[in-house]
Amino acid sequence: MNTKVEQAVGSERIYLFDSTLRDGEQTPGARLNYDEKVEVARQLARLGADIIEAGFPVSSPGETNAVRSIAREIKGPTICALARALQGDIDIAWDAIKDAEKPRLHVFLGASDIHMKAKLKKEPHQILEQGVEAVKYARRFTDNIEYSPEDATRASEEFLYELIEAVIKAGASVINIPDTVGYAVPEEFGAMIRRLKENVPGLDKAMLSVHCHNDLGLAVANSLEAIKNGARQVECNINGIGERAGNASLEEIAVALRIRQNYFSYYTNLNFSEIYRTSRLVSKLTGIAVPSSKAVVGLNAFSHSSGIHQDGILKNRETYEIIDADLIGGSAAQMCLTARSGRHAVLDQLNKLGFSLNNQQLEIIYNHFVSLADKKKEVYPEDLEALVLDHLSATEPRYRLDYLQTVSGSKSVPAAVIRLIKQDESIIEEVAVGSGPIDAAYNAINKITGLNIGLEKYMINAVTQGRDALGEVQVNMSYQDRTITGRGSSTDIIEASVKAYLNGLNKLLKVNGNS
Ligand code: KIV
Ligand code: ZN
Numbered sequence: 260m261n262t263k264v265e266q267a268v269g270s271e272r273i274y275l276f277d278s279t280l281r282d283g284e285q286t287p288g289a290r291l292n293y294d295e296k297v298e299v300a301r302q303l304a305r306l307g308a309d310i311i312e313a314g315f316p317v318s319s320p321g322e323t324n325a326v327r328s329i330a331r332e333i334k335g336p337t338i339c340a341l342a343r344a345l346q347g348d349i350d351i352a353w354d355a356i357k358d359a360e361k362p363r364l365h366v367f368l369g370a371s372d373i374h375m376k377a378k379l380k381k382e383p384h385q386i387l388e389q390g391v392e393a394v395k396y397a398r399r400f401t402d403n404i405e406y407s408p409e410d411a412t413r414a415s416e417e418f419l420y421e422l423i424e425a426v427i428k429a430g431a432s433v434i435n436i437p438d439t440v441g442y443a444v445p446e447e448f449g450a451m452i453r454r455l456k457e458n459v460p461g462l463d464k465a466m467l468s469v470h471c472h473n474d475l476g477l478a479v480a481n482s483l484e485a486i487k488n489g490a491r492q493v494e495c496n497i498n499g500i501g502e503r504a505g506n507a508s509l510e511e512i513a514v515a516l517r518i519r520q521n522y523f524s525y526y527t528n529l530n531f532s533e534i535y536r537t538s539r540l541v542s543k544l545t546g547i548a549v550p551s552s553k554a555v556v557g558l559n560a561f562s563h564s565s566g567i568h569q570d571g572i573l574k575n576r577e578t579y580e581i582i583d584a585d586l587i588g589g590s591a592a593q594m595c596l597t598a599r600s601g602r603h604a605v606l607d608q609l610n611k612l613g614f615s616l617n618n619q620q621l622e623i624i625y626n627h628f629v630s631l632a633d634k635k636k637e638v639y640p641e642d643l644e645a646l647v648l649d650h651l652s653a654t655e656p657r658y659r660l661d662y663l664q665t666v667s668g669s670k671s672v673p674a675a676v677i678r679l680i681k682q683d684e685s686i687i688e689e690v691a692v693g694s695g696p697i698d699a700a701y702n703a704i705n706k707i708t709g710l711n712i713g714l715e716k717y718m719i720n721a722v723t724q725g726r727d728a729l730g731e732v733q734v735n736m737s738y739q740d741r742t743i744t745g746r747g748s749s750t751d752i753i754e755a756s757v758k759a760y761l762n763g764l765n766k767l768l769k770v771n772g773n774s
Contacts, residue, residue, distance in 0.1 A: 270524040273516060274492040275509060276468065277308035279541060280329075281315055281341055282506050283496040286547060295544045296325040300333050302540050303497075306533040308509070310337040310363065310492070316355040317348045323355045330359035337361040339405065344368040344393030353400045363403040363433075366393050370408030370422060372415070383415075387422050394429040405433035407470065412438040412448065420458050427461040434465050435494065438481060441474025441504060449484035456489045468492035471507045473499060478507035483515060486525060497541040498549050498556065510534045510555045510587070518581055534587035551724055555587060558724060562595035564637060569604055595639055598632040608643055616647070624650060631729070634750045639723045645731050645748040649758070657682050657768045658708070658761055665696035665753055675699035677757070679707055697756045704760060712764065713737040719752060732759040738767045 280296055280303075291299065296314070303311050311333065316323040330338045338359035342348035344366050356362040368390050369379050375386050390406065397404045406426045408419060423434050436455065438448065452469065456462055469485040469492075471478040482493045499508030513529045520526070538556040542549050551558040561584045563569050571578035596604055605628055609616060616624065627646045632638050662678035673696045678688040689706040693699030697717075705712055716735035721728040730752040734745045745763020749755040 270520065270526050271491070273486055273525045273527050274309040274466070274468075275307075275513060275527055275529060276310040276312065276339070276470075276492050276494040277303050277306075277496065277509055278312040278470075278494050278506065279303065279496040279498075279500065279509075281312040282470075282494075282502055283500040283541070283545070284314070285502040286500045286505065286545065291544055293321060293325045293328070297328050297332065299541060299544060300329040302533070302537050304333050304335050305530065306537045307528050307530040308336050309528065310339050312339045312341060312365065312494075313356070315341040315352075317342065317351045323351060326352075326355040327358070330356040330362065334360050337363050337403065339363040339365050341365045341367065342393075342397075344389050346393075346396050349393065349397050349400075353397070357400070361403070362401055363405060364397045364401055365405040365407065365435075366390075366397055366431075367407035367409050367437075368393070369410055370419060371410035371413040373413065374410045383418050387425055390422060391425050391429045394426050394431050398430040402430065402432060404431045405435055405468070406431040407435040407437050409437055410439040411436045412443040412451070413440070416451065416454065419455065423455065423459045424461055427459075427465050432465055433468055433492065434462060435468035435470050435492070436485070436490075437470040437494075438472055438478075439470075441472035441478060443471070443481050444475070444477060445480045445484040448481045449488040452485045452488040452490055466492050468494060470494035472502065473504040473506060476504070478505070479511045479515065482507045482512055483523070486516075486523065498538055498547065498553070500541070500545065500547055508554070510538060514555050514582060514587065517586075531586050532588035535584075535589040548724070555582065556589075558639070559595070560584075561589060562637075562639070564595050564597060566599055569600065573604065573607060595637045596628070596632065596643070597637055598629070600632070600638075605643070608640055609647065611640070620650065631750070635727045635729065637725075641722045642729045645722050645729055648746065649748055649762075655769065656761070656765045658704075658764060660757060660761055661686060662688075663700065663754060663757055665700060667696040667699075673699045675703045677703040677707065679704070679761075696753055700753065700757050701760055704757070704764065708764065710738060710764075712767070714760075715742060717756075719755070722748065730755045732756045734759045734763050736760070736763040736767060741767060743767050 280299060284291055300311055313326040313329040314322045316326050326340050338356050340352035340356045342352035352364055369375055375381055394404055394406055408422055467490050469482055469490045471481040493512055495507040495509040495512055497509055499505040513527050516523050516525050549556055563572050563579060568579045602625060605625055624646055658679045661680045665675045667673040672692050674692045676690050677700055680686055687707045689703045691699050691702035691706055693702045715737055718733045720731045722731050727750060729748050729750055731748040732755040736743055743763050743766045745759045747755045747758025747762055
């Protein structure tokens with residue numbers, strides 16, 4: 260197998276239609292506000308999506324506004340709005356996108372027996388008439404019209420031939436075949452696409468598109484098979500989010516076409532190096548975490564845990580990796596370290612993270628790594644990064660933590676015992692209560708120092724996923740006229756909180772020259 264990713268000469272272009280802001284937003288809990296939608300659209304444009312489906316304007320005035328702003332601001336990609344095959348929907352959708360550099364109206368109407376009978380309560384000939392009328396109506400505004408016979412993979416193929424021919428005659432320029440309920444399997448779907456091309460007069464003049472849902476986990480495979488059989492536009496979403504089990508994942512399709520160009524010989528105009536950033540942004544804003552094992556953008560996609568794999572990767576990345584993390588703008592190959600990893604592997608990972616430490620610092624970080632690897636089965640690059648940041652932000656300590664014990668519970672008063680070692684090696688211990696164990700610990704530290712430190716902000720983050728994740732605490736503290744940030748990390752969040760507070764305290768005392 261040749262793993263080179265050079266562009267094949269004479270290969271055909273595949274257009275990427277991103278529906279993260281429409282179908283993706285239909286993921287339960289993924290609702291984005293106005294600003295968030297516009298921010299995602301900007302990033303999709305940077306990524307190089309060919310078409311951005313910005314939303315379904317009839318669904319709410321807020322949605323219409325966001326689609327309108329995207330249409331006005333985003334240059335480059337085609338901006339598309341979804342509408343049912345109804346004049347009212349089409350009017351609102353067009354009003355939202357009419358100022359776009361390249362606007363597209365996307366009209367859809369059920370085409371399977373179950374949709375026509377149970378949902379729309381119409382006969383096939385009425386559906387055909389409604390579809391044709393809707394396209395003719397949309398044609399008053401633009402000639403860039405996409406038509407989707409919803410639930411096409413469960414529709415009668417003869418009916419689809421007739422319907423598609425009629426909507427093309429009415430003016431549709433893109434025909435999209437949705438596998439609305441994720442029912443298709445690859446070979447069958449590819450054959451269907453091929454038969455449509457062979458049997459529908461006029462389809463050769465239109466752009467043929469597919470829109471695959473992932474109910475059987477086959478959305479990407481179905482999309483790739485459709486491409487092999489004549490589809491030239493694929494509808495897909497960042498991180499594969501979307502209604503129910505989601506839609507085909509944009510990054511998986513694009514990277515598969517790129518890495519296996521020797522097999523597919525198609526290309527896209529995607530800026531691959533924006534993939535990782537786009538994935539993080541969509542995940543952060545929608546609140547939908549990317550599964551660790553997700554292809555291309557998952558936390559583990561570039562992790563290697565087995566000693567044999569790690570050794571192979573260090574000798575030659577291609578032994579166990581077909582995608583270079585640099586291709587998608589991810590950090591360099593992310594080796595997941597364990598207690599079995601040696602100094603060489605730790606050093607290598609630090610270099611990849613961009614740290615150039617001297618031998619003394621390396622020794623300190625390596626020792627921290629060893630004690631972390633004892634508590635945590637897998638040490639991710641983010642963990643290592645947190646250790647280095649802890650170390651780099653450490654200042655010459657006026658106070659060091661010697662001992663910490665906290666008590667908390669539903670029926671007890673939160674309390675903390677803290678013992679600190681001062682610079683002159685004297686030891687001071689204090690006990691305090693508080694609204695919780697962290698507050699109690701901070702009160703005990705304040706008693707020891709006798710200083711009136713203000714806590715302006717407290718933030719905690721899990722550096723990676725999993726119950727044994729490293730907790731990273733950041734605190735903004737003020738003393739006299741200064742504000743400073745302290746940070747600390749530990750698998751124990753109370754310890755991380757105390758470390759962050761002490762880090763901030765030592766920085767404040769250094770700046771103020773206090774003892
Ligand atoms: O899944 C579907 O059928 C759709 C259409 C609106 C294209 O999302
Ligand atoms: Zn859909």
